[in-house]
Amino acid sequence: MRLPKHFIDLHLHLDGAITLPIAKRLAQLQNQTIPASSDEKLAQLLCIPKSCEDLNEYLKRFDLPISLLQTKESISEAVFLVSEQLRRENVIYAELRFAPQSFTAGGLTQREVIEAALDGLARTSFCGNLILCAMRGTGREKANEETLRLTKEYLVTHGGVVAFDIAGAEGLFPTSDYRELFALAAKLDVPFTIHAGEAAGSDSVRCAIEMGARRIGHGIRSFEDETLIELLKERQIPLEICPTSNRQTHVVADMRDYPLADFVKKNLCVTINTDNPAISSTTIAEEFAYAQM
Numbered sequence: 001m002r003l004p005k006h007f008i009d010l011h012l013h014l015d016g017a018i019t020l021p022i023a024k025r026l027a028q029l030q031n032q033t034i035p036a037s038s039d040e041k042l043a044q045l046l047c048i049p050k051s052c053e054d055l056n057e058y059l060k061r062f063d064l065p066i067s068l069l070q071t072k073e074s075i076s077e078a079v080f081l082v083s084e085q086l087r088r089e090n091v092i093y094a095e096l097r098f099a100p101q102s103f104t105a106g107g108l109t110q111r112e113v114i115e116a117a118l119d120g121l122a123r124t125s126f127c128g129n130l131i132l133c134a135m136r137g138t139g140r141e142k143a144n145e146e147t148l149r150l151t152k153e154y155l156v157t158h159g160g161v162v163a164f165d166i167a168g169a170e171g172l173f174p175t176s177d178y179r180e181l182f183a184l185a186a187k188l189d190v191p192f193t194i195h196a197g198e199a200a201g202s203d204s205v206r207c208a209i210e211m212g213a214r215r216i217g218h219g220i221r222s223f224e225d226e227t228l229i230e231l232l233k234e235r236q237i238p239l240e241i242c243p244t245s246n247r248q249t250h251v252v253a254d255m256r257d258y259p260l261a262d263f264v265k266k267n268l269c270v271t272i273n274t275d276n277p278a279i280s281s282t283t284i285a286e287e288f289a290y291a292q293m
Helices: 020-029 039-046 055-067 072-088 110-122 141-154 175-187 202-210 220-224 226-235 243-248 260-265 284-291
Strands: 007-013 091-098 128-135 161-167 193-196 215-218 239-241 270-272
Touching: 007 215, 007 270, 007 284, 020 039, 020 072, 039 055, 072 091, 072 110, 072 128, 091 161, 110 128, 110 141, 128 141, 141 161, 141 175, 161 175, 175 193, 175 202, 193 202, 202 215, 202 220, 202 226, 215 220, 220 226, 220 239, 220 260, 239 260, 243 284, 260 270, 270 284
Parallel strands: 007 091, 091 128, 128 161, 161 193, 193 215, 215 239, 239 270
Antiparallel strands: none
């Protein structure tokens, strides 16, 4: 089967898309010294090793990119540069997602972070939108609610913020812990996707659906429950599948058992995405090629 000439990427983390050249540019903007003596050393900080054990180790690769996204200028530039990179890779539409609270260590407010990202989006003619993420973890309730309310405030149908999400260590902080947050999102009429069925099992996906998710981030472990498969099919809730990322975090024990083809045969709505193209050293074209193997 031929690969498509153009691509759409619906699940792409901004801080997971910071390549070596972009990292160097962001460091230059802030007069920041990158803690790496060579490109090889820098790559080790930005890209996941072949020996990656699980999602928790994978998430450690966000430390350096996040440290480079702490000023208005760097956030705007990152959105602009990632958008231009996607254009060069024949992507015709993408949704860049990030957690505004992750970029406030340098003194920015969440509002300032969002404004900076919108500025970067406005600087490019690339067709893209933004998804704002809450974060799993202890003590994040106030920041997460702020992110949600800002999502509502900035919500548009195109050309800016279009949805809400929650990311982070799903295996450590269950989706069910965030029922109140997403009940508020539903009350505010904010559309949302939820990371589920990646580090945690099919129950996490079912919980996300019960909470009102319009899409599921990953959702690959839905294969564990046939009744859940039927529910996804009935409601045509899209799964944002990320094959390379799933392989690297060992979402399934053997990629020969990866259920993407089975999902398609069962008429589920699935999309193929990069997740974190720089961290995973992939592109959307490579994801489509990998999915055909």
